[in-house]
Amino acid sequence: MTQHFESLSRIKCQALHAKVMSAEQAAELIPSGATVGMSGFTGSGYPKQIPSALAKRIREAHDNGKAFKINVWTGASTAPELDGALAEADGINMRLPYQSDPTCRNKINTGQMHYMDIHLSHVAQYAWFGFLGKLNIAVIEVAGIREDGSLIPAASVGNNKTWIDQADKVIIEVNYALSEKLEGMHDIYYGTALPPHRKPVLINEPDDRIGSPYYQCPQEKIIGIVVETYDRDRVNHFSEPDEVAKKIASHILNFLKEEVRKGILPPNLLPLQSGVGDVSNAVISGLQHGEFDNLTAYTEVIQDGMLGLIKSGKLKMVSATSLSLSPDGVDELNENIDFYRERIILRTQEISNHPEVIRRLGTIAINGMIECDIYGNVNSTHIMGSGIMNGIGGSGDFARNSFISFFVRPSIAKNGDISAIVPMVSHVDHTEHDVQIIVTEQGLADLRGLSPRQRAEKIIENCAHPDYKEALWDYFHRAQQSGAQHTPHILSEALSWHDRYLKTGTMKK
Template identity: 25%
Template structure:
């Protein structure tokens, strides 16, 4: 049966109290439908929204639509501050791979709201720039409502969705979110230079989001035959492909393919992935799978953090005890790189914060600070002052290596505090 075509303003009438409603996040957020829900607040009475929002991209507080609405999220942003304080937003810390499992274990989802590309000649839409959780939520859905966006690229991978799979479609024409390329400071440039020395020709890369991974990608222009297997790709990938640096020719699986779960960037990136057979969008059950990463020889994980202590513990999600973002896929990929033959992982971060007045290399994570990645998972720590290799290091050797990549002005204090720790032991 073909879907019914409706306007976005008609979607709120399809909801009823007590429903569990999944709304797609990332760069595929169905913005026209969300605006309709925002302007018709009564429709969200006793609705429990569920969404995998991405900080920096998604800013909609679903729990604010109605005083009796709730929301479950796996990442925190400042947009959720008030509803979280009111206990209307439920934050569940999880590895990205476990979110997929969590969704798969739900009995059902009453309504799933997604955004897809226009159908091809055979009547199939693609997942566009965000495939991450699409298979599992479609499998669990009782009702599927799709924004069919003329601006959404038609992409390849594991998801082709027949129009018959949708109950309702809302035809829209709006551009995708534009994630501007960040400018690089001299400190970020130095981080990129150091990190690039850990990457070899033929490696397959995973990278997180933000200025630090971007700085590293920008220093790979002299490398050859790199591959990509990542949860997300950005504009820098386009440059690496066009320059011939990334071709995937040495990948042990998915040879010649860029594998990703989502794309977030500018129109240049979205045009690049449109009908590009080199780029395959796969769900989290594949991109974040340890079994898959184990098959990728020379798999290198590149991520960032807020601070690292002298034990090697990584905090990537709290500042002064306040939750920002979530655990994400950092640990998934770090552990995947460890299973890979000749795999490596690095955490790269600026050595200081607050205009140089606070060290990001700290003696010990303070009370209330979350450990995102355990010390036993960490391999390389990279700052603008060098590389700390923590592999097979004792407690003292770890501390010494990390102090050496801290900002010089903080090294005496870190050394003195570490010595005090040792005396306490």
């Protein structure tokens, strides 16, 4: 097979050259009904050619009247070449644990695709426990294969180590667009064990290394290697934060300054974690020009803003599981990769999101939400209670275990027809017990140490948009006129705002 390809320079293990094949041939090795663990985390490190070839094969099967669907497990969201292509071909039966593709979302919300939304720290251990069923095939993007057969990870790690270990068979896609100098940036931990034989994960600082730079895979498990890939990740084009995001970031930064003044936080804060999006970018931008130095991060995803903080010297070390960079960010990384490799560690997501490690390090977590109710329950996954947006991701891993945790979003959406603060959330992902601080552009509500009624007063006064504040106060005051008073509600009205929106297109009366 090897004579059909110009270059095998990334496959240094001679014994594996005989397994090189085209993407189409690799796709033929994946049968209908298979459960496939694919690499990919937040638009980074996913296979590019094999999913597209598989989608074509699935469409041809459907055209011939044959059923063909697979179950797809990943680290997190991927890209149109994977999630989009397979969903458009109606080729996915079950998807987990996180997605952000519009076609996938539509298939899930119309009942054409099953979806299991799960905390990212749970995925690998659930696979090891056998809770998810048998994993048949792993399809993993790598930057190269070493002489001894070990695999050089790509721009994300996610659940790849577990997929390789658990799958009966493995297909490798070697991406020649990746810098070979990624080698050495990763820390793949092989010390996890099943209960009752678990031991502590010995990370005491974000820069601690506890594993190997490489994946290990028995050569006999590898059934195909694709070397046709020269495509970059389909990553985000980040725009400058708007005024709303800047206001939210300002509230957070001012709060952190005050916590330092009180002696609650050290002058260089604690390791940072932030989700993907405009608000996190705005916070990073504020840190770039702020008073905090010698910062660290223990997070999931590294975006462009963190590269800027590293380059300026503000951020001395970042631990994550994925690089999710714009094209300019990729160029910056590649041009200065020797510098960044000493300051970035990419780990498996079961370690990047490990509750024990998060609690020990005392991270400062900043994550987005869809809505929050007046008592502090947060919905981060569902629109109007029933329709999935993306998934819970790692927000729950960090919210419950961090030293300080923020949930953020603008106070209104859909041109003011939706309020982010409602009497009762239509779906609960993070209960009031796990929610510390709510932030909108209107202000910040510190809920630590407060009873439910005290939380309601803080959230309504500080975070609600003026168009909805009076109605929220009215609901809260009337709810206190009858019934139990620990968490006052009017059950006949608690979800009336969502019902009104579905019927009239606005939450406003």
